[in-house]
Amino acid sequence: MRRARPLTSSVHLEAQHLAGTRGAARLFEDVSFRLDAGDVLFVRGPNGSGKTTLLRVLAGLTQPSSGRVVVDGEPMQPFDARWRARVAFVGHAPAVKDELTTEENLAALLALSGEVASAEAVHEGLRAAGLERQRVLPARALSQGQRRRIGLARLAAAQRAIWVLDEPTTALDAAGVGWLAALVDSHAARGGIAVAATHQSLPLQRGAPASLRLG
């Protein structure tokens, strides 16, 4: 039985000489950096430069072709239970089921993240995401941007120290991008780490985040 660690315990994420390949193509080599509590890193690069692969390595989904990821001072293998308890990953597809309603989707994602998905928590999340009126609609009736908001509502609620976000602004309108920036700001202020691959600049208030360029 494991419990979700509080966000107040300090977190470190370190990449040591990471290299990534897709098939035979070498995407990136010797990528190293260290992130401490409150750090935000933007990963930039042209299409096909390996941003998604790097982010999946940092989330613990994929083994890098060389190098390693050190989480909280310990090198870890992909899918390590301690890593899973620390990271929230937002990928290209927002993990929303067409057949479930908006609130059922958020409740399911919250429960899967290990949170207590009480009715009030789900309502608060939908309100923050601006999806209250679509509460009982099946998710197939939602736009891409609205589905992404469900995923971000889950992100906001899940008690995770490390956020790994792959193109989180996709399909979001200006208000959504502003909301995401506010979420990242408050996450960093609470001592979390955020790594995001994004073409679009997030209007963060905490000063210029670090930037890593691939390709």
Next chain:
Amino acid sequence: MSTGALRAALDRPVDFSPGRAFTWALARDLRIAVRTKGELGVQLLFYVIVVSLFPLATAPERTLLAMLGPGVLWVAALLASLLSLPRLFAGDHADGTLEQLALSPYPLPALVSGKIAAHWLTTGLPVAVLAPLLAAQYALEDLPRLTLAAALLLGTPVLSLLGAVGAALTLGVRGGGSLLALLVLPLCVPVLIFGAGAVEAVRAGLPASPHLSLLAACLLVAAVGTPFAAAAAIRIALD
């Protein structure tokens, strides 16, 4: 837009127990299956049609029909199960849920077990309930038909469990459906042999308990082993 209230509502640690993971996955998949139009009906209809086609196509002599019956009913159950297996993980893979499942703090084998249980409840269980009724077309008496139901109740979960490993291994593979059948069918042969054998034994006046015990043993082994194998295959597919 404060997430402060949200955090206050959620400020409780949660146990990441396998039981909780199982029920989460089971409830969610059942809800989705019920709401997907045609999902529940298609396999069942397929089963009914296949089972009813055989007496029409072969010589309708009673003794021959009764001999063929158990085998046909079992093979049709296997094919009906295979029909729905590719969809076990493909939907989650396509919409990004599979990554969330694999990265969840809950144990992936437990989540997978819940999905397999939902699959069985919507495919294997209806088949096991329908088969004794359909077996009337094969001139089988009451006791063989009851034995058939019992054997299917024990054997169809094994088909779902083994099929889940095949479905996980063929995730994202082009032409995965036929590869899945190639992988799963040989593994299911013991279930077919014991399952059909149980009915034939009863027809010959012998007890079916040896066959049913073997089926139960298959079920135990599959229930314990396959969720871990399927979880490992899913992680490979996500790599």
